[in-house]
Amino acid sequence: MTDLTANGFGSWLVDSVSHADWLDDQRRLSRAQIGEQGIPTSKQEDWRYTSLKGLLEQCFTPVDETITALAPDDLEDILIPGLDSHRIVLVNGRYAPDLSMPGEIPKGVRFDSLRTLLDTDPDAVRDHLNRPLSALRAGVEDEPQPLFLALNTAGFDDGLVVRLERAAMLERPIELIHLSVGMDEPRVAQPRHLIILGEGAQAILIERYVSLGDSIYCTNAVLDISLGCDAILRHERIQMESANAFHLTGLYLNQDAGSHYQGVNIGLGARWSRTDLVTDFRGEHARCELQGLYLAGDRQFMDYHLDVTHSVPRCTSRENFKGILYGRGRAVFDGNVVVARHAQKSDAAMSNRNLMLSESAEVDTKPQLDIHADDVKCSHGTTVGQLEPEMLFYLRSRGISAALARRMLCLGFAGEIIQTLSSELLREHVSGQVGQRLESAPLD
Template sequence: MARTAVVKGKIPPWASNHAEISRRRLGNGSTWFDPVREEALRRFEALGLPTTRREEYRFTNLAPLGRVDFRRAEGVKAPIETERIEKLLFGDRAAVELVFVNGVLDEALSSRGDLADGAVVMPLSTAIRERREGVEEHLGRHIGMETNFFAALNTAILDDGLFLHLPDRCILEKPVHVLFHTTTVDQPIAGHPRNLLIANRGSAAVVIESYAGEGETPYWTNAATEAVVGEGSRLTHYKQQLESENAFHISALDVTQSASSRFVTFSISFGASIARSDIRIDLDGEAIESDMNGLFLARGDQHVDHHTTMNHAGPRCESREFYKGILAGRAKGVFTGRIVVCKDAQKTNAFQANRNLLLSDDAAIHTQPQLEILADDVKCSHGATVGRLDEEALFYFRSRGIDPEEAEKMLIGAFAGEVVEKIDLPLLRERVAALVSARLAGGATGKETA
């Protein structure tokens, strides 16, 4: 297939320069880290920015990124609105909370509670400099640098982020929260947050990644997370994307699961002018359970794209994928759900659903399941729907005295609720529900912006 061939795109002029700065700063001379970065550098230079001629980017034009002269976000000083950041914090409801403002850890906003014995939670930069255990074995080993320009670029530049390492049977009761906040200056800035999560055998934790930003100037967050979910362990991962609507948000999540493990990820995507998330889970063992959930809301001219892959390599695994999208104004959504069932992955159960609600005539969604099934004893189901608000339901509300605007809000809230209620953390669930309501009150129906 000619379409899937990698077509070399442009390389942003600033990229190598940013990587060079990073080289001087982090791991310079390290016998294990330097080769990882050199490889990443080669990869992103070989790949170049993807164009819409590449199948995986057919509906998402990222060419605008190549035209902006981004300055490195790390260390850019800007007045921060502490109040806005504090609203996103979990405080003592989190075991550890790391807050990075423009790529640099903000000690004052971060906090650290009691951790279970042996659990390691620290900035990734510290882990790279001060320890090799876990980080040397896994950093850059799970991310899809072969084909993903952005993941390679992230690895070559590698801004700070969360490093989590749970020893065998270590269980964290409270969630670990990492917040990346971007405060813009006059010039566009770009940051490359990087996280590494390692859950050894029989351990359990909940991790929340939050991305937020403010300001009129465009900025770019190019995030990447690798997660290693050891045998019998249980990792729950939430990602809140609440960037400014002038921002670009690109992210990669690559997960490797071992036998009998359970991984749940949740993508909540409300912000950014263009958002693209690549999520790949490798079910690399027997009897693995994996859940991929998502909720995206877009309005105005927002563009939101999720490109997911559930790769069943081992037998007797079960995966469930459930994404919902709500699109208003001229917003565009893209959802690609790939399910791969390898030859040896017999008795696979894979379920996928993507449901979308379009609130205006100009909103659009491209949704496509992609199934590649090489085993013969497999249960696989998928379904995609695109609908509008039910007129009959609206009339029912109105016939009871409820304003049509209120009725729409309640119906949209109910549509989102089916995903929101899957969030197991009450505080996060409440916040996401409140964000959905606030979004609706602020004209998610797109009438103001259409």
């Protein structure tokens, strides 16, 4: 077996319980790929601006026990009052039935813990777990998985499986809470979530990353989302990990004809985070919207990679990311839209706008269109700017303090993305969090 320790991630993996031969094979293959690739360096395009040094300085070990000491009262500061949801809570990557309140689940809808499903009926998820997810991104079957996807595949031991049958409809949102609780040792959690919507099904998924305390830990989550024909998924992700945490998400999205994905990515927490959003269309007239807002505060690092592939004709994609950076905050936006040769009438628009509140903040933004078809509508734009002095003066001339004026303008800038969240409670929650962080932002 390949020596995993050679690339520094050896401690992440333990021998996992065997559930099925096909899964064992997948895990073996992933381990081999991890060993072969070595540590990504800045020479690789995907890691050009992103250093793994801080992550590798930690010796993360997998969560090997289920935390049972938490009571529902411990969630008090985390829950959004009034938010009516099917609540699923994972603690350090594992399903916590005592904290979850799935409530009444309509016909045609199933929520399962992946761990339970693997114990009882692994073949139910075979189609989804026994395929190379990363082929989506590269369009080739034999391309090795990216490192953190391979680590997740080799190491996942729980997650949420959501299945909606044909035409099933969820009225209340699913609220998936990833709660991290500090342990004596720095831990890594690698949940794997499967979100599967059948033809014409509709759902809202709110995904929240939160923590109790400010301990050092790592989350390496992978979401595998499949939308059947004409299915509609609103997916709102709010990352508020602890200030010392490392966060990775790999989101892999497959869309059949006429389906609609509306994703909103709010990144506020973690000292170091990396999000890969990888999408592909498998049928015509599908639409994918990726909105994003990141707030990179002092010494925070946030990295977003988008790989949007138009491999079939007549699909629409929208990528709109906005960032606010202050102190010594850093961010990376690497947006890639590929339009394949046969994907005529593709419509893609990508935008990344950044507001820099300090001299020492830094953003590397790199939107790219790679177009092989000749009848398409594609555009991209990027801006990096500061608060306009005229705007600040206007507010101050009305009696508003300089600090509040700055905050109002930042919230105005962020508002465009926050407004796309589906519920007023969530919009208020996020605005409040953004405002709070800006209030304590150092001014230089």
